[in-house]
Amino acid sequence: MLSKISPLQWLIHAYFIALTLVMLLPLLLIISVSFTNELTLSSEGYRFIPSKFSLSAYNTLFEAPGILLNAYGITILVTVLGTACGLLLTTMLAYTISRPDYRYRRITTLFVFFTMLFNGGLVPFYILVTQYLHLKDTLGALILPYLISPFLVMVMKGFLEKIPLEIIESAKMDGASEFRIFFTLILPLSTPALATVGLFISFTYWNDWWLGLLFIDAEKLVPLQLLLYRVMNSIEFLRSNTEFMSTMTIDMSQFPNLSARMAMAILGAGPMLFIFPFFQKYFVRGLTVGSLKG
Numbered sequence: 001m002l003s004k005i006s007p008l009q010w011l012i013h014a015y016f017i018a019l020t021l022v023m024l025l026p027l028l029l030i031i032s033v034s035f036t037n038e039l040t041l042s043s044e045g046y047r048f049i050p051s052k053f054s055l056s057a058y059n060t061l062f063e064a065p066g067i068l069l070n071a072y073g074i075t076i077l078v079t080v081l082g083t084a085c086g087l088l089l090t091t092m093l094a095y096t097i098s099r100p101d102y103r104y105r106r107i108t109t110l111f112v113f114f115t116m117l118f119n120g121g122l123v124p125f126y127i128l129v130t131q132y133l134h135l136k137d138t139l140g141a142l143i144l145p146y147l148i149s150p151f152l153v154m155v156m157k158g159f160l161e162k163i164p165l166e167i168i169e170s171a172k173m174d175g176a177s178e179f180r181i182f183f184t185l186i187l188p189l190s191t192p193a194l195a196t197v198g199l200f201i202s203f204t205y206w207n208d209w210w211l212g213l214l215f216i217d218a219e220k221l222v223p224l225q226l227l228l229y230r231v232m233n234s235i236e237f238l239r240s241n242t243e244f245m246s247t248m249t250i251d252m253s254q255f256p257n258l259s260a261r262m263a264m265a266i267l268g269a270g271p272m273l274f275i276f277p278f279f280q281k282y283f284v285r286g287l288t289v290g291s292l293k294g
Helices: 007-034 038-044 056-061 065-098 105-117 122-132 140-146 150-160 165-173 178-189 191-207 210-215 224-240 242-246 258-289
Strands: none
Touching: 007 258, 038 258, 056 258, 065 105, 065 140, 065 150, 065 178, 065 191, 065 224, 105 150, 122 140, 122 210, 140 191, 140 210, 150 191, 165 178, 178 191, 191 224, 191 258, 210 224, 224 258
């Protein structure tokens, strides 16, 4: 069986194996460093297999487990609600502008595309959310700004355009309404694109800390990424102010700095790493079928 593989196929396999290692090895190194003693990191550097195992980085991050669990809860809630609502609105808008019998298809598509090129700026955006929508210190401030992405609308539009119009017309002849056609016919046919776009939306919500930094002051609504960002800044402050820390008789050489950074990366990205494989079979197909035409 192996003898039937041509040299070109061997070269292709070797290329993708090398590419996989390039992507996998840094992740393994991050995991290893997060479980390495801080003094060992300073003296020996990074290693894939720690010479001295330590949980000090995770112990530091879990000193207040209630705060961390609350941040996880907020992030999970925002991701679930934002992904569900964002995916529905994105698909409805994309379906509308993908219909060739929609009279204002061109102007609506131009309006969506125009927002990819220009935006109102940070100050008007902040004033809109806080002064007009009154969403400061609410979950809406973490969900509403990312509900619709123009790029994802165009990707979904490219997929929905592949659905024959005859299917929709036959459903209309059977007496189906537009909403029934969309929910019972279009959505089931769009599973690969829905999984792909939904994954992109969920990544956006899960990795976001910017909206929390702008609009969230209440500690009970701080998302995970913003919490980890604050912890990282606190660690950096302690490391850079040695004179201040010397008055507190704390040995900063024992304080996890590098390992804590890697532990934060694992805590922040870990859940999505487990979710991604379940959508992998739809991911490539959704991107290929829903790709934009030049």
